[in-house]
Amino acid sequence: IKNKDDIDIKRAQAAIGRALNRLNISKR
Structure with a gap:
């Protein structure tokens, strides 16, 4: 279970x- x-x-x-990558790309 732990695995x-x-x-x-x-x-x-x-x-x-x-x-987060999508947010960073859309900010530019």
């Missing part, structure tokens, strides 16, 4: 990173 949680966390962090 699955780590995967979920990494997936969430990747989604957040993509969202």
